[in-house]
Amino acid sequence: MSPFQSIKTWKGSTDPDYEEKAKRVQELYDISDGKAEPGEGDPDVVICFDEFGPLNLQPHPGHQWAPAATGSGDQDAPRRRRRRATYKRPHGVRHLLAGYDLSTDKLYGHVKTHKRRTQFLTFMRYLRSLHPITERIAIVMDNYGAHLSTRVDARVGDWAAANNVELAYVPFYSSWLNRIEPQFTALRYFALDGTDHPSHKAQGSMIRRFITWRNSHTTDPKLRKVIRRASTIKRAKVA
Numbered sequence: 001m002s003p004f005q006s007i008k009t010w011k012g013s014t015d016p017d018y019e020e021k022a023k024r025v026q027e028l029y030d031i032s033d034g035k036a037e038p039g040e041g042d043p044d045v046v047i048c049f050d051e052f053g054p055l056n057l058q059p060h061p062g063h064q065w066a067p068a069a070t071g072s073g074d075q076d077a078p079r080r081r082r083r084r085a086t087y088k089r090p091h092g093v094r095h096l097l098a099g100y101d102l103s104t105d106k107l108y109g110h111v112k113t114h115k116r117r118t119q120f121l122t123f124m125r126y127l128r129s130l131h132p133i134t135e136r137i138a139i140v141m142d143n144y145g146a147h148l149s150t151r152v153d154a155r156v157g158d159w160a161a162a163n164n165v166e167l168a169y170v171p172f173y174s175s176w177l178n179r180i181e182p183q184f185t186a187l188r189y190f191a192l193d194g195t196d197h198p199s200h201k202a203q204g205s206m207i208r209r210f211i212t213w214r215n216s217h218t219t220d221p222k223l224r225k226v227i228r229r230a231s232t233i234k235r236a237k238v239a
Contacts, residue, residue: 015171025168025177028138032102043138043166045131048100048180049123050141051115052187054093055203059083062194084196094200096187096207097123099139100180101130106215107183111204117146121159128163138166140178185230186214186223 015021030036032046061083097119098109108127112119124139131137141147147169149157160167170177191210197203217223 011173013171013173015174018171018174021169021171022174022177025140025170028140028168029102029179042136044135045101045103045137046140047127047137048102048140048178049127050098050175050178050180050184051144052096052098052109052184053115054095055111055200055207056089056093057091057197057200057203058086058089059196060192060194062192091200094204095119098180098183099123099127100183101127102179105218107180107187107211109207109211111200111207115144115146117153117155120146121155124156124159124165128165133164136164136166138168140168140170142175142178143169143172179231182227182230186226187211189226190214190223 027036028043028046031038031042038044092113094111094113095115096109096111097115098107100107108130110123110126112123127139128137147156147167149155156167159165175181187207187210190213191206192203195203195206197206214223
């Protein structure tokens with residue numbers, strides 16, 4: 001038997017502060033999991049944030065129910081729905097801004113036409129409103145430009161300082177450290193696979209329905225299996 005196997009490549013982090021960032025994110029997870037006692041200045045709640053998308057209006061591959069095969073089939077009435085071609089996509093895209101609250105095992109999301117700093121801060125205010133201002137929260141996220149404060153736009157840092165929030169950034173090319181990623185795998189599996197939505201409104205409605213169902217069925221065996229498998233795969237990629 002060959003000692004080799006087929007695998008996909010992945011990017012190694014080039015972040016000069018990799019150790020510091022990864023250590024802090026892991027410390028926050030340990031606090032959230034009850035493995036470590038929070039120290040002075042540590043948060044009471046940890047929320048993982050990321051954007052999911054872009055959301056296109058296109059047919060997504062996936063399984064579907066169809067009549068059992070009998071005989072040679074009928075070309076005029078095929079038992080399997082044909083995927084439409086999408087040579088043109090004039091409807092633009094949408095983005096899901098989402099937060100996964102580790103303290104409650106709840107997923108929250110808003111579908112937006114853009115994911116700029118203004119939309120990001122609006123969603124941050126929503127996440128902050130989920131807990132009393134006296135509770136310090138930490139938000140784990142990536143280094144996308146809209147998430148950062150710059151010399152010309154300090155709104156993100158100013159908002160965090162004024163609202164009892166710690167912003168914890170994962171190292172570059174280390175999305176596997178963000179616990180919201182397996183939640184996106186479940187969203188794709190339950191809400192998007194095998195679909196062909198006619199409008200962004202219909203697609204957004206399906207995503208919101210999934211989030212509502214997911215938050216009411218956090219112990220569902222199939223949901224937990226998909227999330228657990230996605231978490232294992234992401235960790236294995238960097239093992």
